[in-house]
Amino acid sequence: MRALLAHRLAAPVAIALIVVALAFILPSNFYLRVAALVWISALAVIGLNLLMGFAGQVSLGHAGFFGLGAYAVAVLPAQFSLHPLLALLAGALVCGLIAFVVGRPILRLKGHYLAVATLGFGILIAMAIANESWLTGGPDGMPVSRLTLFGWRVRGASTWYWITGALLVLGAWLAVNLVASPTGRALRALHDSEVAARVAGVDVAHYKLIVFVISAVYASVAGSALALVNGFVTPDSANFIHSIELVTMVVLGGMGSVFGSLVGAAILVVLPQVLTTFHDYEHLLLGLMMMVIMIVLRSGIVPSLAALIRRTRP
Protein backbone atom coordinates (compact mmCIF):
# COMPACT_ATOMS: atom_id res chain seq x y z
CA MET A 1 0.00 0.00 0.00
CA ARG A 2 2.68 2.45 0.99
CA ALA A 3 4.86 1.48 -1.96
CA LEU A 4 1.81 2.08 -4.15
CA LEU A 5 1.27 5.56 -2.73
CA ALA A 6 4.94 6.39 -3.20
CA HIS A 7 4.91 5.35 -6.85
CA ARG A 8 5.65 8.08 -9.36
CA LEU A 9 2.32 7.60 -11.12
CA ALA A 10 0.21 7.48 -7.95
CA ALA A 11 -1.06 11.05 -8.34
CA PRO A 12 -2.12 10.98 -12.01
CA VAL A 13 -3.70 7.55 -11.58
CA ALA A 14 -5.60 8.67 -8.48
CA ILE A 15 -6.75 11.81 -10.28
CA ALA A 16 -7.87 9.76 -13.30
CA LEU A 17 -9.84 7.43 -11.02
CA ILE A 18 -11.50 10.38 -9.33
CA VAL A 19 -12.46 11.95 -12.66
CA VAL A 20 -13.98 8.68 -13.87
CA ALA A 21 -15.72 7.88 -10.59
CA LEU A 22 -17.25 11.34 -10.16
CA ALA A 23 -18.69 11.19 -13.66
CA PHE A 24 -20.97 8.44 -12.43
CA ILE A 25 -21.67 9.90 -9.02
CA LEU A 26 -22.40 13.53 -9.78
CA PRO A 27 -26.17 13.91 -10.09
CA SER A 28 -26.64 16.82 -12.49
CA ASN A 29 -25.06 19.03 -15.12
CA PHE A 30 -24.58 21.73 -12.52
CA TYR A 31 -22.20 19.49 -10.58
CA LEU A 32 -20.40 18.40 -13.73
CA ARG A 33 -19.83 22.05 -14.55
CA VAL A 34 -18.41 22.76 -11.09
CA ALA A 35 -16.17 19.69 -11.42
CA ALA A 36 -14.90 20.94 -14.79
CA LEU A 37 -14.01 24.24 -13.11
CA VAL A 38 -12.10 22.28 -10.47
CA TRP A 39 -10.17 20.33 -13.13
CA ILE A 40 -9.24 23.58 -14.88
CA SER A 41 -8.08 25.30 -11.70
CA ALA A 42 -6.18 22.20 -10.66
CA LEU A 43 -4.32 22.22 -13.98
CA ALA A 44 -3.12 25.77 -13.40
CA VAL A 45 -2.29 24.92 -9.78
CA ILE A 46 -0.16 21.92 -10.77
CA GLY A 47 1.89 24.21 -13.00
CA LEU A 48 2.27 26.79 -10.26
CA ASN A 49 3.15 24.03 -7.81
CA LEU A 50 6.06 22.97 -10.03
CA LEU A 51 7.36 26.51 -9.66
CA MET A 52 6.50 27.11 -6.00
CA GLY A 53 6.38 23.72 -4.35
CA PHE A 54 9.22 22.00 -6.17
CA ALA A 55 11.55 24.80 -7.24
CA GLY A 56 10.65 27.11 -4.34
CA GLN A 57 10.04 30.23 -6.46
CA VAL A 58 6.91 32.22 -5.73
CA SER A 59 4.73 33.88 -8.35
CA LEU A 60 1.93 36.27 -7.47
CA GLY A 61 1.26 36.98 -11.13
CA HIS A 62 0.21 33.69 -12.63
CA ALA A 63 -3.32 34.84 -13.33
CA GLY A 64 -1.63 37.05 -15.93
CA PHE A 65 -0.69 33.94 -17.92
CA PHE A 66 -4.09 32.40 -17.20
CA GLY A 67 -5.77 35.54 -18.57
CA LEU A 68 -3.56 35.62 -21.67
CA GLY A 69 -4.51 32.02 -22.39
CA ALA A 70 -8.18 32.83 -21.92
CA TYR A 71 -8.04 35.88 -24.19
CA ALA A 72 -6.01 33.98 -26.80
CA VAL A 73 -8.97 31.69 -27.54
CA ALA A 74 -11.33 34.67 -27.45
CA VAL A 75 -9.40 37.19 -29.54
CA LEU A 76 -7.49 35.10 -32.08
CA PRO A 77 -10.53 33.28 -33.53
CA ALA A 78 -12.57 36.50 -33.51
CA GLN A 79 -9.93 38.73 -35.12
CA PHE A 80 -7.96 36.33 -37.29
CA SER A 81 -10.47 33.48 -37.57
CA LEU A 82 -7.87 31.14 -36.11
CA HIS A 83 -9.15 27.73 -35.02
CA PRO A 84 -9.68 27.77 -31.22
CA LEU A 85 -7.28 24.86 -30.78
CA LEU A 86 -4.57 26.71 -32.67
CA ALA A 87 -5.44 29.78 -30.62
CA LEU A 88 -4.90 27.73 -27.46
CA LEU A 89 -1.50 26.61 -28.72
CA ALA A 90 -0.63 30.16 -29.79
CA GLY A 91 -1.61 31.41 -26.33
CA ALA A 92 0.59 28.79 -24.69
CA LEU A 93 3.46 29.69 -26.99
CA VAL A 94 3.10 33.41 -26.32
CA CYS A 95 2.91 32.82 -22.56
CA GLY A 96 5.98 30.62 -22.74
CA LEU A 97 7.85 33.34 -24.63
CA ILE A 98 6.74 36.09 -22.27
CA ALA A 99 7.72 33.96 -19.29
CA PHE A 100 11.09 33.35 -20.93
CA VAL A 101 11.73 37.06 -21.49
CA VAL A 102 10.31 38.31 -18.18
CA GLY A 103 11.69 35.41 -16.20
CA ARG A 104 15.33 36.14 -16.87
CA PRO A 105 15.52 39.40 -14.91
CA ILE A 106 12.72 38.60 -12.45
CA LEU A 107 13.96 35.21 -11.27
CA ARG A 108 17.23 36.71 -10.09
CA LEU A 109 15.16 38.11 -7.24
CA LYS A 110 14.40 36.07 -4.17
CA GLY A 111 11.59 35.73 -1.66
CA HIS A 112 9.55 38.87 -1.09
CA TYR A 113 11.28 40.73 -3.91
CA LEU A 114 10.35 38.01 -6.38
CA ALA A 115 6.80 38.07 -5.00
CA VAL A 116 6.43 41.80 -5.61
CA ALA A 117 8.01 41.65 -9.07
CA THR A 118 5.67 38.85 -10.22
CA LEU A 119 2.78 40.69 -8.64
CA GLY A 120 3.66 43.73 -10.73
CA PHE A 121 3.88 41.60 -13.85
CA GLY A 122 0.43 40.12 -13.22
CA ILE A 123 -1.11 43.54 -12.65
CA LEU A 124 0.50 44.80 -15.86
CA ILE A 125 -1.13 42.03 -17.90
CA ALA A 126 -4.50 42.54 -16.22
CA MET A 127 -4.34 46.28 -16.92
CA ALA A 128 -3.40 45.70 -20.53
CA ILE A 129 -6.34 43.33 -21.00
CA ALA A 130 -8.79 45.73 -19.33
CA ASN A 131 -7.51 48.79 -21.23
CA GLU A 132 -7.24 47.48 -24.77
CA SER A 133 -11.00 47.49 -25.23
CA TRP A 134 -10.81 47.52 -29.05
CA LEU A 135 -9.29 44.05 -28.86
CA THR A 136 -10.57 42.58 -25.62
CA GLY A 137 -13.89 44.26 -24.99
CA GLY A 138 -12.43 46.01 -21.97
CA PRO A 139 -13.88 45.51 -18.50
CA ASP A 140 -17.04 43.92 -19.93
CA GLY A 141 -15.14 41.03 -21.43
CA MET A 142 -15.97 39.32 -24.72
CA PRO A 143 -17.64 36.18 -26.03
CA VAL A 144 -15.66 33.12 -27.09
CA SER A 145 -16.69 31.30 -30.23
CA ARG A 146 -17.60 27.67 -29.78
CA LEU A 147 -15.01 24.98 -30.24
CA THR A 148 -15.57 22.62 -33.17
CA LEU A 149 -13.46 19.52 -33.60
CA PHE A 150 -13.61 17.81 -37.00
CA GLY A 151 -17.01 19.30 -37.68
CA TRP A 152 -18.31 18.30 -34.25
CA ARG A 153 -19.46 21.18 -32.04
CA VAL A 154 -18.14 20.68 -28.54
CA ARG A 155 -20.87 21.53 -26.06
CA GLY A 156 -22.61 20.30 -22.96
CA ALA A 157 -21.46 20.00 -19.37
CA SER A 158 -20.59 16.34 -19.62
CA THR A 159 -18.43 16.77 -22.74
CA TRP A 160 -16.44 19.55 -21.14
CA TYR A 161 -16.17 17.51 -17.97
CA TRP A 162 -14.35 14.78 -19.86
CA ILE A 163 -12.18 17.11 -21.92
CA THR A 164 -11.01 19.16 -18.94
CA GLY A 165 -10.62 15.99 -16.86
CA ALA A 166 -8.38 14.45 -19.53
CA LEU A 167 -6.39 17.68 -19.72
CA LEU A 168 -5.87 17.58 -15.96
CA VAL A 169 -4.70 13.96 -15.99
CA LEU A 170 -2.30 14.79 -18.81
CA GLY A 171 -0.98 17.78 -16.85
CA ALA A 172 -0.53 15.67 -13.72
CA TRP A 173 1.25 12.97 -15.67
CA LEU A 174 3.70 15.41 -17.26
CA ALA A 175 4.32 17.02 -13.87
CA VAL A 176 5.18 13.81 -12.02
CA ASN A 177 7.40 12.75 -14.92
CA LEU A 178 9.28 16.00 -14.69
CA VAL A 179 9.66 15.80 -10.92
CA ALA A 180 11.11 12.29 -11.12
CA SER A 181 13.66 13.23 -13.80
CA PRO A 182 17.13 14.80 -13.63
CA THR A 183 15.45 18.16 -14.29
CA GLY A 184 13.11 17.61 -11.35
CA ARG A 185 16.00 16.77 -9.06
CA ALA A 186 17.81 19.92 -10.16
CA LEU A 187 14.70 21.99 -9.37
CA ARG A 188 14.20 20.44 -5.95
CA ALA A 189 17.91 20.84 -5.21
CA LEU A 190 17.99 24.56 -5.96
CA HIS A 191 14.93 24.94 -3.74
CA ASP A 192 16.91 23.65 -0.75
CA SER A 193 20.34 25.11 -1.45
CA GLU A 194 21.15 27.18 -4.49
CA VAL A 195 24.84 27.22 -3.72
CA ALA A 196 25.06 23.45 -3.34
CA ALA A 197 23.03 22.97 -6.53
CA ARG A 198 25.42 25.25 -8.40
CA VAL A 199 28.45 23.43 -7.05
CA ALA A 200 26.86 20.22 -8.35
CA GLY A 201 26.83 21.87 -11.78
CA VAL A 202 23.20 23.00 -11.88
CA ASP A 203 22.76 26.21 -13.88
CA VAL A 204 20.33 27.65 -11.36
CA ALA A 205 19.15 30.61 -13.45
CA HIS A 206 18.47 28.33 -16.41
CA TYR A 207 16.44 25.84 -14.40
CA LYS A 208 14.39 28.53 -12.69
CA LEU A 209 13.59 29.88 -16.13
CA ILE A 210 12.60 26.46 -17.46
CA VAL A 211 10.15 25.83 -14.64
CA PHE A 212 8.77 29.38 -14.85
CA VAL A 213 8.06 28.87 -18.57
CA ILE A 214 6.46 25.47 -17.94
CA SER A 215 4.23 26.83 -15.20
CA ALA A 216 3.21 29.75 -17.44
CA VAL A 217 2.19 27.31 -20.17
CA TYR A 218 0.10 25.31 -17.67
CA ALA A 219 -1.67 28.52 -16.59
CA SER A 220 -2.24 29.58 -20.17
CA VAL A 221 -3.76 26.25 -21.23
CA ALA A 222 -5.98 26.29 -18.14
CA GLY A 223 -7.09 29.82 -19.00
CA SER A 224 -7.90 28.81 -22.57
CA ALA A 225 -9.89 25.84 -21.31
CA LEU A 226 -11.91 28.01 -18.95
CA ALA A 227 -12.71 30.49 -21.70
CA LEU A 228 -13.85 27.71 -24.02
CA VAL A 229 -16.01 26.10 -21.34
CA ASN A 230 -17.62 29.39 -20.31
CA GLY A 231 -17.98 30.77 -23.82
CA PHE A 232 -17.03 34.12 -22.36
CA VAL A 233 -13.99 35.87 -20.90
CA THR A 234 -13.66 38.77 -18.49
CA PRO A 235 -10.54 40.55 -17.21
CA ASP A 236 -11.23 38.92 -13.83
CA SER A 237 -9.48 35.79 -15.06
CA ALA A 238 -6.23 37.76 -15.16
CA ASN A 239 -6.59 39.84 -12.06
CA PHE A 240 -4.57 39.94 -8.90
CA ILE A 241 -7.21 38.21 -6.75
CA HIS A 242 -7.12 35.23 -9.06
CA SER A 243 -3.32 35.04 -8.74
CA ILE A 244 -3.71 34.96 -4.97
CA GLU A 245 -6.34 32.25 -5.28
CA LEU A 246 -3.97 30.10 -7.31
CA VAL A 247 -1.20 30.54 -4.75
CA THR A 248 -3.66 29.73 -1.95
CA MET A 249 -4.68 26.53 -3.72
CA VAL A 250 -1.03 25.47 -3.99
CA VAL A 251 -0.32 26.11 -0.32
CA LEU A 252 -3.60 24.72 0.98
CA GLY A 253 -3.37 21.48 -0.99
CA GLY A 254 0.34 21.12 -0.29
CA MET A 255 3.52 22.56 -1.74
CA GLY A 256 5.27 19.98 -3.83
CA SER A 257 2.26 17.67 -4.04
CA VAL A 258 0.66 17.10 -7.44
CA PHE A 259 -2.37 15.45 -5.87
CA GLY A 260 -2.51 18.27 -3.35
CA SER A 261 -2.95 20.68 -6.24
CA LEU A 262 -6.27 19.01 -7.03
CA VAL A 263 -7.30 19.06 -3.37
CA GLY A 264 -6.44 22.75 -3.02
CA ALA A 265 -8.28 23.64 -6.20
CA ALA A 266 -11.31 21.56 -5.20
CA ILE A 267 -11.57 23.26 -1.82
CA LEU A 268 -11.35 26.79 -3.15
CA VAL A 269 -13.73 26.17 -6.04
CA VAL A 270 -16.31 24.03 -4.24
CA LEU A 271 -16.37 25.53 -0.75
CA PRO A 272 -17.64 28.97 -1.81
CA GLN A 273 -20.47 27.23 -3.66
CA VAL A 274 -21.37 25.23 -0.56
CA LEU A 275 -21.01 28.18 1.77
CA THR A 276 -23.41 30.38 -0.20
CA THR A 277 -26.13 28.82 1.94
CA PHE A 278 -24.67 30.80 4.84
CA HIS A 279 -25.26 34.10 2.99
CA ASP A 280 -23.60 36.88 4.96
CA TYR A 281 -21.14 34.58 6.71
CA GLU A 282 -19.82 32.98 3.52
CA HIS A 283 -16.50 34.80 3.35
CA LEU A 284 -16.04 34.74 7.09
CA LEU A 285 -16.41 30.95 7.16
CA LEU A 286 -14.17 30.45 4.16
CA GLY A 287 -11.42 32.54 5.72
CA LEU A 288 -11.80 30.79 9.05
CA MET A 289 -11.61 27.33 7.50
CA MET A 290 -8.49 28.26 5.54
CA MET A 291 -6.84 29.52 8.71
CA VAL A 292 -7.73 26.41 10.68
CA ILE A 293 -6.52 24.11 7.91
CA MET A 294 -3.17 25.88 7.75
CA ILE A 295 -2.76 25.88 11.52
CA VAL A 296 -3.62 22.20 11.94
CA LEU A 297 -2.08 20.88 8.73
CA ARG A 298 0.84 23.21 8.41
CA SER A 299 2.53 21.69 5.39
CA GLY A 300 -0.72 21.69 3.45
CA ILE A 301 -3.51 19.13 3.42
CA VAL A 302 -2.02 16.28 1.40
CA PRO A 303 1.59 16.30 2.70
CA SER A 304 0.40 16.69 6.32
CA LEU A 305 -2.10 13.85 6.08
CA ALA A 306 0.45 11.67 4.30
CA ALA A 307 2.94 12.27 7.12
CA LEU A 308 0.23 11.45 9.65
CA ILE A 309 -0.59 8.15 7.95
CA ARG A 310 3.10 7.26 7.77
CA ARG A 311 3.49 7.85 11.49
CA THR A 312 0.42 5.95 12.65
CA ARG A 313 0.91 2.94 10.38
CA PRO A 314 4.58 2.03 10.28
Add this chain to the structure above:
Amino acid sequence: MSILKVEEIGIAFGGVKAVDNVSFSVEAGTVFSIIGPNGAGKTTLFNLISGVYRPRRGRVILQGQDVTGLEPNRLARCGLSRTFQNLQVFFRMTALENVMVGRHLKERRGLLAHLLALPSTARQNRESAEIARQLLERVGLSDYAETPASAMPYGALKRLEIARALAAEPQVLLLDEPAAGCNPVETEEIETLIRRIADEGMTVVLVEHDMKLVMRISDRVHVLEQGQTLTEGRADEVRANPKVIEAYLGTHGTREASLALG
Protein backbone atom coordinates in the same frame (compact mmCIF):
# COMPACT_ATOMS: atom_id res chain seq x y z
CA MET B 1 52.18 19.09 -12.18
CA SER B 2 50.22 21.84 -10.51
CA ILE B 3 46.50 21.25 -10.94
CA LEU B 4 45.25 24.18 -8.87
CA LYS B 5 47.05 27.46 -8.49
CA VAL B 6 45.95 30.46 -6.47
CA GLU B 7 47.79 33.72 -7.19
CA GLU B 8 47.73 36.72 -4.86
CA ILE B 9 44.05 36.31 -4.23
CA GLY B 10 42.16 38.66 -1.94
CA ILE B 11 38.73 39.86 -0.84
CA ALA B 12 37.50 42.27 1.82
CA PHE B 13 34.19 42.62 3.62
CA GLY B 14 33.47 46.16 4.75
CA GLY B 15 37.14 47.04 5.05
CA VAL B 16 38.08 43.75 6.75
CA LYS B 17 40.54 41.86 4.59
CA ALA B 18 39.16 38.35 5.02
CA VAL B 19 41.67 36.94 2.55
CA ASP B 20 44.68 39.03 1.68
CA ASN B 21 47.25 38.27 -1.00
CA VAL B 22 47.26 34.49 -0.62
CA SER B 23 49.13 32.32 -3.12
CA PHE B 24 49.74 28.60 -3.32
CA SER B 25 50.00 25.77 -5.77
CA VAL B 26 48.60 22.25 -5.38
CA GLU B 27 50.16 19.24 -7.07
CA ALA B 28 47.80 16.78 -8.74
CA GLY B 29 46.90 13.72 -6.67
CA THR B 30 48.08 15.17 -3.35
CA VAL B 31 46.32 16.17 -0.16
CA PHE B 32 46.84 19.88 0.47
CA SER B 33 45.60 21.22 3.79
CA ILE B 34 44.77 24.76 4.78
CA ILE B 35 44.81 25.41 8.51
CA GLY B 36 44.54 28.42 10.74
CA PRO B 37 42.66 29.70 13.78
CA ASN B 38 38.95 30.53 13.69
CA GLY B 39 38.21 33.42 11.37
CA ALA B 40 41.55 33.08 9.56
CA GLY B 41 39.79 33.10 6.20
CA LYS B 42 39.85 29.40 5.27
CA THR B 43 36.20 29.14 4.28
CA THR B 44 36.39 32.49 2.49
CA LEU B 45 39.35 31.17 0.53
CA PHE B 46 37.27 28.13 -0.49
CA ASN B 47 34.45 30.43 -1.52
CA LEU B 48 36.86 32.38 -3.71
CA ILE B 49 38.29 29.27 -5.34
CA SER B 50 34.88 27.66 -5.95
CA GLY B 51 33.29 30.78 -7.44
CA VAL B 52 30.86 31.47 -4.59
CA TYR B 53 32.62 34.81 -4.09
CA ARG B 54 34.29 36.81 -6.82
CA PRO B 55 37.82 37.80 -5.73
CA ARG B 56 38.63 41.50 -5.65
CA ARG B 57 42.13 40.70 -6.80
CA GLY B 58 44.25 37.74 -7.81
CA ARG B 59 43.68 34.71 -10.00
CA VAL B 60 42.63 31.09 -9.75
CA ILE B 61 44.17 28.68 -12.27
CA LEU B 62 42.57 25.26 -12.59
CA GLN B 63 44.30 22.70 -14.81
CA GLY B 64 46.19 25.48 -16.53
CA GLN B 65 43.04 27.48 -17.26
CA ASP B 66 42.23 30.86 -15.72
CA VAL B 67 38.90 30.29 -13.95
CA THR B 68 38.89 33.41 -11.75
CA GLY B 69 35.36 34.53 -10.96
CA LEU B 70 33.65 31.73 -12.88
CA GLU B 71 30.29 30.63 -11.49
CA PRO B 72 30.33 27.46 -9.37
CA ASN B 73 28.34 25.55 -12.00
CA ARG B 74 30.90 26.48 -14.65
CA LEU B 75 33.70 25.43 -12.31
CA ALA B 76 31.94 22.12 -11.77
CA ARG B 77 32.31 21.53 -15.50
CA CYS B 78 36.02 22.23 -15.15
CA GLY B 79 36.32 19.45 -12.58
CA LEU B 80 36.04 21.26 -9.25
CA SER B 81 33.72 20.24 -6.44
CA ARG B 82 33.46 21.02 -2.75
CA THR B 83 31.65 20.41 0.52
CA PHE B 84 30.49 23.04 2.98
CA GLN B 85 31.41 23.75 6.57
CA ASN B 86 27.88 24.93 7.31
CA LEU B 87 25.92 22.05 5.78
CA GLN B 88 24.37 22.70 2.39
CA VAL B 89 22.25 19.59 2.08
CA PHE B 90 19.04 19.17 0.06
CA PHE B 91 16.90 18.54 3.13
CA ARG B 92 13.66 17.76 1.29
CA MET B 93 15.33 14.96 -0.64
CA THR B 94 16.47 11.50 0.39
CA ALA B 95 20.15 10.71 0.87
CA LEU B 96 20.12 8.85 -2.42
CA GLU B 97 18.54 11.76 -4.27
CA ASN B 98 21.09 14.15 -2.75
CA VAL B 99 23.90 12.13 -4.25
CA MET B 100 22.01 11.75 -7.54
CA VAL B 101 22.01 15.56 -7.86
CA GLY B 102 25.79 15.28 -7.78
CA ARG B 103 25.52 13.34 -11.05
CA HIS B 104 23.81 16.30 -12.72
CA LEU B 105 26.54 17.09 -15.24
CA LYS B 106 26.90 13.45 -16.21
CA GLU B 107 23.17 13.08 -16.84
CA ARG B 108 21.40 13.45 -20.18
CA ARG B 109 19.22 16.50 -19.90
CA GLY B 110 16.52 16.54 -22.57
CA LEU B 111 13.51 18.37 -21.19
CA LEU B 112 11.04 16.71 -23.56
CA ALA B 113 12.34 13.24 -22.69
CA HIS B 114 11.92 14.11 -19.01
CA LEU B 115 8.36 15.42 -19.41
CA LEU B 116 7.28 12.37 -21.41
CA ALA B 117 9.17 9.89 -19.22
CA LEU B 118 10.80 8.35 -22.27
CA PRO B 119 12.74 5.10 -21.69
CA SER B 120 15.98 7.10 -21.89
CA THR B 121 14.95 9.03 -18.78
CA ALA B 122 14.16 5.86 -16.85
CA ARG B 123 17.52 4.44 -17.90
CA GLN B 124 19.26 7.65 -16.81
CA ASN B 125 17.50 7.58 -13.43
CA ARG B 126 18.49 3.96 -12.86
CA GLU B 127 22.10 4.65 -13.79
CA SER B 128 22.37 7.70 -11.51
CA ALA B 129 20.70 5.83 -8.65
CA GLU B 130 23.09 2.90 -9.10
CA ILE B 131 26.16 5.13 -8.93
CA ALA B 132 24.70 7.08 -6.01
CA ARG B 133 24.12 3.84 -4.14
CA GLN B 134 27.73 2.80 -4.61
CA LEU B 135 28.90 6.18 -3.34
CA LEU B 136 26.64 5.99 -0.29
CA GLU B 137 28.15 2.62 0.45
CA ARG B 138 31.62 4.07 0.00
CA VAL B 139 31.01 6.73 2.67
CA GLY B 140 29.20 4.24 4.90
CA LEU B 141 25.66 5.55 4.49
CA SER B 142 23.99 2.65 2.71
CA ASP B 143 21.41 2.32 5.47
CA TYR B 144 20.24 5.89 4.91
CA ALA B 145 19.63 5.64 1.16
CA GLU B 146 15.87 6.16 1.34
CA THR B 147 15.95 8.40 4.43
CA PRO B 148 15.05 12.09 3.98
CA ALA B 149 18.19 14.11 4.63
CA SER B 150 16.26 16.12 7.23
CA ALA B 151 16.09 12.99 9.38
CA MET B 152 19.80 12.19 9.27
CA PRO B 153 22.32 12.93 12.06
CA TYR B 154 24.96 15.63 11.61
CA GLY B 155 27.93 13.33 11.14
CA ALA B 156 26.08 11.42 8.43
CA LEU B 157 25.22 14.64 6.60
CA LYS B 158 28.90 15.58 6.49
CA ARG B 159 29.64 12.33 4.71
CA LEU B 160 26.57 12.74 2.50
CA GLU B 161 28.09 15.97 1.18
CA ILE B 162 31.31 14.13 0.40
CA ALA B 163 29.38 11.46 -1.50
CA ARG B 164 27.49 14.13 -3.45
CA ALA B 165 30.74 15.88 -4.36
CA LEU B 166 32.34 12.59 -5.41
CA ALA B 167 29.35 11.85 -7.64
CA ALA B 168 30.51 14.63 -9.94
CA GLU B 169 33.83 12.80 -10.42
CA PRO B 170 35.85 16.00 -9.89
CA GLN B 171 39.57 16.30 -10.42
CA VAL B 172 39.88 18.69 -7.48
CA LEU B 173 37.83 18.29 -4.31
CA LEU B 174 37.65 20.98 -1.61
CA LEU B 175 36.59 19.65 1.80
CA ASP B 176 35.68 22.25 4.43
CA GLU B 177 35.99 20.64 7.86
CA PRO B 178 34.70 17.18 6.91
CA ALA B 179 35.42 15.79 10.38
CA ALA B 180 33.83 18.61 12.40
CA GLY B 181 31.24 17.22 14.80
CA CYS B 182 32.22 13.64 14.03
CA ASN B 183 33.15 11.10 16.71
CA PRO B 184 36.62 9.45 16.66
CA VAL B 185 35.35 6.42 14.75
CA GLU B 186 33.71 8.57 12.08
CA THR B 187 36.82 10.75 11.89
CA GLU B 188 38.95 7.73 11.24
CA GLU B 189 36.56 6.61 8.51
CA ILE B 190 36.80 10.01 6.90
CA GLU B 191 40.58 9.87 7.07
CA THR B 192 40.59 6.49 5.32
CA LEU B 193 38.16 7.83 2.74
CA ILE B 194 40.28 10.89 1.95
CA ARG B 195 43.37 8.76 1.68
CA ARG B 196 41.69 6.45 -0.79
CA ILE B 197 40.31 9.33 -2.82
CA ALA B 198 43.83 10.76 -3.12
CA ASP B 199 45.28 7.36 -3.99
CA GLU B 200 42.86 7.16 -6.89
CA GLY B 201 44.40 10.34 -8.28
CA MET B 202 41.91 12.95 -7.14
CA THR B 203 43.40 16.10 -5.65
CA VAL B 204 42.09 17.00 -2.19
CA VAL B 205 42.25 20.44 -0.64
CA LEU B 206 41.35 20.11 3.00
CA VAL B 207 40.34 22.59 5.67
CA GLU B 208 40.25 20.89 9.05
CA HIS B 209 40.68 21.77 12.70
CA ASP B 210 41.58 18.23 13.78
CA MET B 211 45.36 18.70 13.67
CA LYS B 212 46.18 15.04 14.21
CA LEU B 213 44.16 14.20 11.13
CA VAL B 214 45.74 17.02 9.14
CA MET B 215 49.28 16.11 10.08
CA ARG B 216 48.79 12.44 9.29
CA ILE B 217 47.13 12.88 5.96
CA SER B 218 48.55 15.99 4.29
CA ASP B 219 51.30 16.16 1.72
CA ARG B 220 51.56 19.90 2.26
CA VAL B 221 50.07 22.29 4.79
CA HIS B 222 49.33 25.98 4.20
CA VAL B 223 48.80 28.10 7.31
CA LEU B 224 46.57 31.19 7.31
CA GLU B 225 46.28 33.82 9.98
CA GLN B 226 43.98 36.79 9.72
CA GLY B 227 43.59 36.33 6.00
CA GLN B 228 47.31 36.15 5.28
CA THR B 229 49.72 33.33 4.63
CA LEU B 230 51.76 32.53 7.71
CA THR B 231 53.78 29.70 6.21
CA GLU B 232 53.58 26.65 4.02
CA GLY B 233 55.46 23.39 3.98
CA ARG B 234 55.41 19.65 4.64
CA ALA B 235 53.40 18.61 7.67
CA ASP B 236 56.44 18.02 9.87
CA GLU B 237 57.96 21.37 8.87
CA VAL B 238 54.79 23.26 9.69
CA ARG B 239 54.34 21.50 13.00
CA ALA B 240 57.84 22.48 14.09
CA ASN B 241 57.47 26.10 12.98
CA PRO B 242 57.47 28.44 16.02
CA LYS B 243 55.31 30.99 14.15
CA VAL B 244 52.56 28.42 13.77
CA ILE B 245 52.65 27.49 17.44
CA GLU B 246 52.43 31.17 18.28
CA ALA B 247 49.44 31.73 16.02
CA TYR B 248 47.60 28.92 17.75
CA LEU B 249 48.70 30.23 21.14
CA GLY B 250 46.79 33.42 20.52
CA THR B 251 43.46 31.67 20.20
CA HIS B 252 43.76 28.29 21.83
CA GLY B 253 46.15 28.76 24.77
CA THR B 254 49.47 27.06 25.31
CA ARG B 255 48.31 23.64 26.34
CA GLU B 256 45.81 23.18 23.54
CA ALA B 257 48.30 24.49 21.02
CA SER B 258 50.93 21.99 21.96
CA LEU B 259 48.27 19.31 22.14
CA ALA B 260 46.87 20.23 18.78
CA LEU B 261 50.21 20.45 17.06
CA GLY B 262 51.97 17.87 19.20
